[in-house]
Amino acid sequence: MKNLLTKTLTPFTIYAFIVLAASIPVYFFLVDWIWINELDENNQLIAQRVEIEFNEQKINTEKLKESIDFWNEIQPGTHIDYIEKPLAKDSTYSIYRQNPYYEKFGGDKVNRFRGYITTIQINDQHFALTVETNVEETEETVGYIAVVTLLFFIVLVLGFWLMNKRLSKQIWKPFHRTLDRLKDFQLNNQKQLTFEKTDIKEFHELHVALEKLISQSLRTYQSQKEFTENASHELQTPLAILKQKLDLFLQDKQLTEEQYTLVEDMQYSLSRAARLNKNLLLLTKIENEQFQTKKPIDPGPIVEETIDMFQDFIEGKVLQIQFDIQGIPAIKGDSYLFEILIQNLLINAIRHAQPSSTIVIILNETTLSVSNGGTQALDDKQLFKRFAKQHDNRQGAGLGLAIAYEICQYNHWQLSYTYSQKRHQFTITFFPQII
Amino acid sequence: MISYIRMMKILIVEDEIHLADSMVRYLSNESYRCEVAYNYAEAIDKISYHTYDCILLDIMLPDGSGMQLLQELKKEPRDEGIIIISAKDALDDRIEGLHIGADDYLTKPFHLPELAARIFSIIRRKQFQNTNIVHQDGLHIDLLAKTVRYNDTPITLTKKEFDLLLFFFGNKHKVISKNTLAEHLSGDFADMLDNYDFVYAHVKNLKKKLAEAGTPSFLKTIYGSGYKWEA
Numbered sequence: 001m002k003n004l005l006t007k008t009l010t011p012f013t014i015y016a017f018i019v020l021a022a023s024i025p026v027y028f029f030l031v032d033w034i035w036i037n038e039l040d041e042n043n044q045l046i047a048q049r050v051e052i053e054f055n056e057q058k059i060n061t062e063k064l065k066e067s068i069d070f071w072n073e074i075q076p077g078t079h080i081d082y083i084e085k086p087l088a089k090d091s092t093y094s095i096y097r098q099n100p101y102y103e104k105f106g107g108d109k110v111n112r113f114r115g116y117i118t119t120i121q122i123n124d125q126h127f128a129l130t131v132e133t134n135v136e137e138t139e140e141t142v143g144y145i146a147v148v149t150l151l152f153f154i155v156l157v158l159g160f161w162l163m164n165k166r167l168s169k170q171i172w173k174p175f176h177r178t179l180d181r182l183k184d185f186q187l188n189n190q191k192q193l194t195f196e197k198t199d200i201k202e203f204h205e206l207h208v209a210l211e212k213l214i215s216q217s218l219r220t221y222q223s224q225k226e227f228t229e230n231a232s233h234e235l236q237t238p239l240a241i242l243k244q245k246l247d248l249f250l251q252d253k254q255l256t257e258e259q260y261t262l263v264e265d266m267q268y269s270l271s272r273a274a275r276l277n278k279n280l281l282l283l284t285k286i287e288n289e290q291f292q293t294k295k296p297i298d299p300g301p302i303v304e305e306t307i308d309m310f311q312d313f314i315e316g317k318v319l320q321i322q323f324d325i326q327g328i329p330a331i332k333g334d335s336y337l338f339e340i341l342i343q344n345l346l347i348n349a350i351r352h353a354q355p356s357s358t359i360v361i362i363l364n365e366t367t368l369s370v371s372n373g374g375t376q377a378l379d380d381k382q383l384f385k386r387f388a389k390q391h392d393n394r395q396g397a398g399l400g401l402a403i404a405y406e407i408c409q410y411n412h413w414q415l416s417y418t419y420s421q422k423r424h425q426f427t428i429t430f431f432p433q434i435i
Numbered sequence: 436m437i438s439y440i441r442m443m444k445i446l447i448v449e450d451e452i453h454l455a456d457s458m459v460r461y462l463s464n465e466s467y468r469c470e471v472a473y474n475y476a477e478a479i480d481k482i483s484y485h486t487y488d489c490i491l492l493d494i495m496l497p498d499g500s501g502m503q504l505l506q507e508l509k510k511e512p513r514d515e516g517i518i519i520i521s522a523k524d525a526l527d528d529r530i531e532g533l534h535i536g537a538d539d540y541l542t543k544p545f546h547l548p549e550l551a552a553r554i555f556s557i558i559r560r561k562q563f564q565n566t567n568i569v570h571q572d573g574l575h576i577d578l579l580a581k582t583v584r585y586n587d588t589p590i591t592l593t594k595k596e597f598d599l600l601l602f603f604f605g606n607k608h609k610v611i612s613k614n615t616l617a618e619h620l621s622g623d624f625a626d627m628l629d630n631y632d633f634v635y636a637h638v639k640n641l642k643k644k645l646a647e648a649g650t651p652s653f654l655k656t657i658y659g660s661g662y663k664w665e666a
Contacts, residue, residue, distance in 0.1 A: 233522055233523075236522035236543045236544060237451055237454070237522060237543065239543070239544040240451075240454055240522075240543040240544030240545065241451070241453045241454055241457070241544075242544070243544040243545070243546060244453075244454060244457035244458070244461070244544075244546070244547050245453075245457060247457070247461060247546055247547040247548060247615070248457055248460055248461055248547065250609075250610040250611075250612060250661065251461070251609060251610055255610075255658070257658045257659055260610075260612075260657075260658035260659070260660075260661060261658070261659070261660075263612065264612050264613060264614055264660065264661075267612055267614035267615070268614055268626060270544070271614060271618060271625055271626040272626045274544050275623050275624075275626060278542075278623065309621070309622075310621075310624070312595075312620065312621060312633035312637075313621070313624075313627075313633065315633070316630075316632055316633045316636075343624065347624055347627050350627075351627060
């Protein structure tokens with residue numbers, strides 16, 4: 001994952017590169033054009049000077065040819081030729097010449113020259129004067145411009161990068177604070193989030209939208225909880241009526257054995273419905289934080305009472321219970337909830353233990369674990385979900401482990417599941433923040 | 436000597452007609468007479484003119500709270516046994532109710548035999564405090580000492596067997612299903628196991644012990660898996 005600013009940095013860099021690259025030929029043509037113009041002007045000035053100087057010398061015609069030859073010999077940049085008629089017009093040209101002194105003095109092998117041909121008059125005779133001046137070569141100009149441009153490009157990118165780092169720290173500060181708040185948000189806390197005031201329009205809009213969304217979620221969640229609670233409460237009465245009418249029905253003297261069996265089956269299903277309903281109510285109450293008692297709990301006796309309570313089930317499956325107290329954790333909470341927690345964990349172990357096997361319960365200063373034998377690891381993602389079915393589930397308790405999980409959450413304990421050496425183990429960690 | 440010297444009067448305070456009706460029909464027999472108050476006002480009216488042996492009190496009434504009624508009842512010394520009936524399984528309510536002076540607390544939905552057994556125990560406890568012994572054809576059950584004998588032969592029962600015996604005693608002539616017994620013995624977790632064999636095992640042991648002491652077969656198996664205590 002990239003952060004947002006790195007994403008903008010890349011196109012900025014590419015754009016800067018394109019613009020700067022495109023500027024190289026533009027600069028080159030501009031510089032070259034200025035060069036050529038200046039040199040043409042310069043050549044014209046030289047031509048004028050040559051014409052004036054020669055005329056001022058007042059050299060006679062015989063001597064003039066000699067002088068011009070001499071001039072041509074020692075002035076390599078200019079050349080004077082005798083012509084019959086003056087040139088129709090002046091002309092300019094660019095030319096590359098081999099450097100004859102390259103071997104001797106080094107420098108460029110080939111040089112570019114800008115030439116100017118004009119007609120001068122000396123002693124009423126027409127001469128064609130050629131003036132040539134060395135111009136910087138095209139490639140060299142391009143090279144220099146490219147190097148400078150690249151330098152600027154590097155400066156730009158570095159600048160972008162530095163500014164990005166600073167900006168991401170400063171501008172995004174309120175955003176990160178908002179994000180932190182959202183990460184801490186829990187729907188079942190029922191607390192509306194408030195965000196810091198910001199003068200950035202986008203963040204302000206984000207805050208307004210978030211606050212609206214959150215308050216809506218809270219309302220929905222609240223009404224859903226109320227619905228569950230009300231529905232469960234309202235269900236108690238019809239369930240009670242059904243249960244009691246069946247009890248009365250059993251007293252009918254005309255009842256046949258077949259009808260009796262039907263009533264037993266109905267009663268069984270009713271028991272399940274009633275318990276499910278009670279469990280739903282219990283979950284809602286835990287979520288509504290209706291258990292506020294915080295008293296010291298001694299898990300040992302509660303576990304022993306629970307084992308005692310399930311003695312019939314334990315004997316029915318010929319199970320062994322091994323309860324090791326290695327230490328006593330100093331915990332506080334609601335003892336009623338703790339009993340329910342232990343009951344659910346133990347009944348779960350009893351239900352899933354193979355007959356004649358051993359259930360091991362270990363209590364120490366920081367954890368309480370319950371384990372039973374098994375053949376296959378359970379899906380720990382589904383395990384603590386409400387009404388989640390496991391592969392071998394016959395009569396899905398559905399809510400037992402979800403309740404155990406909620407109770408642990410409520411007390412800030414951690415309930416975890418592990419499967420090793422063919423044993424399912426549920427562990428309550430009482431002080432998860434320390435470990 | 437017969438334990439029931441007179442008819443026991445029970446007041447049922449319950450706004451749900453179907454529930455009140457079921458309770459009346461199940462409980463009314465040669466030893467219990469039931470009256471019903473469908474709301475708070477009626478209940479107040481009845482308790483100010485009559486005394487009862489046991490009052491069943493629904494906490495949520497359309498025109499008042501059962502808790503209030505309980506407080507009214509406890510203002511003057513009365514010796515009715517009071518059982519709170521509630522759709523709420525809240526521990527606080529339970530503690531508050533028992534604290535104010537209720538004798539027992541039942542959460543809806545419950546089985547009628549469960550209610551009958553509780554009423555039986557409470558009336559016995561309230562009215563026969565010193566010699567709380569029930570008899571039937573030579574079978575003596577001491578509710579305080581939790582001992583049983585047939586004529587002069589003591590019968591040693593486990594806690595659960597004794598509990599079952601009392602449960603049957605509170606539901607004489609009634610058909611009790613295995614399901615009801617399972618719920619009585621293991622509460623909310625009755626349906627968590629695949630079968631109710633443990634109920635069968637306990638009842639079988641109880642029957643065997645009673646038979647060994649020579650009692651007539653009071654406890655009958657009916658319709659294959661139901662039970663009935665004959666007196």
